[in-house]
Amino acid sequence: MFEGDGEVRALLRRLDWSASPLGHPSAWPVPLTTAVSMVLSSAFPMFVAWGPDLGFLYNDAYAVIMAAKHPDALGGRFQQIWTEIWPDIAPIIDRALSNRSAYFEDLPLTVVRRGYPEQCFFTFSYSPLHNSDGQVGGMYCTVIETTGRVMAERRAAFELKVSDALRPLTSPEDVVTRASALLGEQLNLARVVFGECDAIRGTFLVPRDWTSPSFPSLAGMEFVLDDFGLDITTPMRAGKVVLSNDSSTDPRTARFINLYGMTGIRSFLAVPLVKAGRLVAFLGLHRAAPYNWTGADVRLARDMAERTWSAVEAARAQAELRAERDRSRYIFDTIGEGFMLMDRNWNVTYMNAEGLRIAHLESAQIIGRSHWEIWPEAIDTDCARMYHRVMESGEAGMSEYCQSYPVGDDIWVEVRAYPAGEGGIASFFRDITERKVADEKLRMADQRKDEFLAMLAHELRNPLAPISAAAELLRIGRLDEEQVRHSSAIIGRQVAHITGLVDDLLDVSRVTRGLVALARAPVTVQTIVADAIEQVRPLMQLRRQHLAVHLPLEEVTVIGDKARLVQVVANLLNNAAKFTPDERHIEIRAEVDDGELVMAVRDEGIGMESEFSPHAFDLFAQAQRSSDRSLGGLGLGLALVKHLVELHGGAARCSSPGPGKGSTFMVRLPVMHAQPVALERQPEAQSPVGDRLKLLIVDDNVDAAEALGMLLECCGHEVMVEHDSRRALERALRERPDACLLDIGLPDMDGNELARQLRSHPETAGVTLIAVTGYGQERDRQRSVRAGFDHHLVKPIVMEQLAGLLAGLRASPDFDKAAGG
Incomplete structure (x- = not known):
């Protein structure tokens, strides 16, 4: 079993089993040996937990998830290995040990596997393992860590949220306040500060900050920068991000513990802004407890700082432009967008460094020349027409423009134009190529969706035509028995075809969303x-x-x-x-x-x-x-x-x-290199017994309920039909049916609640409950199981499946016992 390649196999061959609750492998039962062989041979992360103490074994792929817990966890006790998340997973384990599988997607768990707590996300399934006598002896798990994907999705969503929140703000103060709050809430921080530095005096001022509830604010306070330690401030002056996981034990900050304690900073991350070789500002992230900052935290903080400073500087620039358009043009060299000034004759009088980078030109190639001479290909474009409207009307405008280059890829630029002094134009522009590419991908996906919907409409219309014709023939009622059977067969075939189409759609939905558990x-x-x-x-x-x-x-x-x-x-x-x-x-x-x-x-x-x-x-x-x-x-x-x-x-x-x-x-x-484990031959199912059953059908669709009732009566069963949940409950308590077929989407009291009510009364607690519904997703099935249903059938019902299910009720020993009681 332990022979073969892999680190875990090698470790298991040398493991001292005397301390393991599993005991020596030579004494293991066959089901455990089989399960462990399956896990060790799997390329997916898997583990097995067996016995009363849930002895824990896993494969090489799962060892990566264990990190520093490996290899000491091999053969240990499940609860001792994952103590920090036991309150979260214990109910799921209990479900598996109760012979019920469980599946979770992107479940957040705070694990300690590298010496510090970290929130991670996992998609996994827990399933029961049976011992030789058929009882649950343990469980096994297939798991994939999805932390990277989930965090990337959250960061992308956060970046979009930040962009949308900052875009309409025109005040630098509002930009800083909003950005600080967004970052603090996203990372669950204690405080976010935007410090403005005075390089001459060696101090920094905190004009405003964001704090969590009950955490002290530093707004309005001024500090000497080097009082926080030269080992911290010197790298910041060099433009380097600085962080400390614990200021009380960090040798760079331990000597200044009084100041860190007074300000409540136990761990921090600082992103500096250096201009012309001077530290002018920094973004500070503070926590009240020790914390291991991750690379993702640093990237997010740096990106947020750049976005905030860019937004702040753009807001300041535009405010300056509105207040005094010809003053202090150098400020535009600090913004993250291109900026250009043109006079009333379309001559370019100024372009900042970012604008020159986007245009792939030098200042000498632009200044003093006509815009249309520099970019003649833009004359007959929407952007040119927008420029003319701004020049003529004096009202701001916006356009998008595709800029072509002799060498390199074309880019898309968003252009915003404002009237400037003496009849000229001030233009802000930025590269939006990535957004346009993403928009094109969405457009193509939408086009494929529209084509697919047209195809789907075609596929659904085809079977509807013969169904409609057959139904019309049945309505006329002038058919002999053979014609009725033929019409019914047509409807049955076409309904089966439509059902197949719907099943295909649901199947691809489940698979593409990762909701399929592989056996x-x-x-x-x-x-x-x-x-x-x-x-x-x-x-x-x-x-x-x-x-x-x-x-x-x-x-x-x-x-x-x-x-x-x-x-x-x-x-x-x-x-x-x-x-x-x-x-x-x-x-x-x-x-x-x-x-x-x-x-x-x-x-x-x-x-x-x-x-x-x-x-x-x-x-x-x-x-x-x-x-x-x-x-x-x-x-x-x-x-x-x-x-x-x-x-x-x-x-x-x-x-x-x-x-x-x-x-x-x-x-x-x-390919599986190990020898495949021989599967035990399952006993053949008993033949169904076709005894007469007392059935209760509950469906607010009168036609559907009556049609199903007639079919079941033709099968020899005694059938009762109700269309209201409360009357159905009263009748079930009075008549005590063998089985209830309940629609889920009932008004007033839905099918799930009706099932719970039936289970709560002694008269109907043991009745077989069958959900008959159009809801067929896995979560719908899980919901019906939790409500107390024994079976879940999706409309339209396959009559052979229902007949076999009902026949099996009489073959069940539990049914005979219930009937006799």
Whole structure:
């Protein structure tokens, strides 16, 4: 079990098991041995916790998450290893040990794994492990740390929030106040100060600051800079960011502990602003307790300082311009935007350093020359027309302009123009290329969405037509029995088709949002390909296509969810069959390459342009590829392939020589090198017993409830129908049905609350509750389970599934006991 490569395996081979609650591996039960082998062979972070003390074992990937806790945690007790987060995860563990799996996405946990607390985020699932007698003996977890992504998303959202908040402010004081508050709330600080330095006197003033509730303010106070320690202030004067995790123990600040204590600064981070070699200001972040500042904190503080100073200086510049337009032009060299002055004859009289950088020109190439001589390509543009309107009307204007360069990429510039003295124009401009690129990506995504919605409308209209016709025939009522059966069959087939479309949409939604929990187990490529071919065979036979299969002679095993991997290969084969003409050839080939399973599906189909290949796996991409809708479908198959393969730690790509020359889709998955664990054969399900049941149907849709009731009566059951929750509760208490089929979206009292009410009464506490609803997301299923439902069926109901479920009720020993009681 511990043989093979990897640090954890090597450590386990040498581990002294005498102190571990797990005992020596030779005495482990088979289920524990199997689970540990699975974990050690997984490329994803996983751990197993077993026994009353939850002895803890994990793999190499999880060791990275453990950080300094590894390797001492191997074989230890779960609670002792993760003491700091035990109050948060104990209820989840209890759920798993109660034989109920749990899944959480981006759960925040404050862990101590490097000697200090840090907030991290994890997406994970806890699942029960059963011992040999079928009881829960422990649990296992598959986890991915998402801290980096979550923090990046939060920072991006915060930066957007800051930009939106500062943009309308014209007062430097308002800019500093708002920026300080945003930063303090974002990082949960005690204080944020914007210190203004006097280099001659060696002091700094705090005009205003932001503080958390009950923390003292330093607003209006002046301090001698070097009183905080030369080891701190000297680097600041050199323009370096300075931080201290604990001022009471930091040797640079310990001698000045009285001043730090008086100001309440236990840990701090300072970002200086140096101009012309002098420290003119700094942004200070203060905490009342020791804190380990991270690289992300430093980057955010530096970015916030630059944004604040840029906004402050822009506000000051514009205020100066409004008050005295020709005074102190040098100030514009300090702002983070381009600035240009033109006289009434369009001659450029001034441009700051940032403007020259954006224009890729020197001052001598611009000053004194006409704007239209410098940029003749801009004469017939919206920006030129905006300039003319400002010059003529005296009212401010704004435009966007694409600037081309002889060498290098084009850039987009946002231009804001204001009337200046003596009929001229003052122009502020900044590079917005990144924003324009992002806008274009959003536009393309929106276009693909619109094309997809048009395709979806087409796919939904097709089955609605025969359904409408069949329903009209049934309404007329002049049909014999054979015609009624034929009309019903038409409706059934088309409803099944629509249900398939909806299921595809929900499936791709769950997969792309990471809501799918993979049932990982060893599975061979031979099994995957065989099952996938079986699914696609009818379509290939219909089109008389020739399928060539090339598989390794020896079994190749991967760790994954068999159903999802079969779905991957079936989607690729189905895609090949759809876009390959009749009687042509399709090939699937699997082989092992450098420790990875490589599966390739090659067709002789319509192919694609080379520029489309990188987007073949994008959502909504099929509409770009072909307008032929003869085979239907929503074009979601390849998007599912990509996301499912990535969930398995693999990659998917495609290539094509060109239109009409076919395509090749390739999937790579990590191979399981250890011997696959033999899976126990599950006992076959008992045959359902078809005894008569007393059923209560509750649905405010009268037609739906009556139709379902008639179908169940035809199956031999005694059926009661109610459309109101409270009357349904009264009738259930009086009639004591065997099972209740409840709609979730009921008015007044919804289905979940009705289920809780039924469970709370002794007369109906043991009744089987079945949710019959249009809500089919995983969170909806979890909500119904919490409310007390035993089963969750999504409308439209597959009658065979419901009939089998009801038949199984009589086969259950618990049911006989309840009926006898």
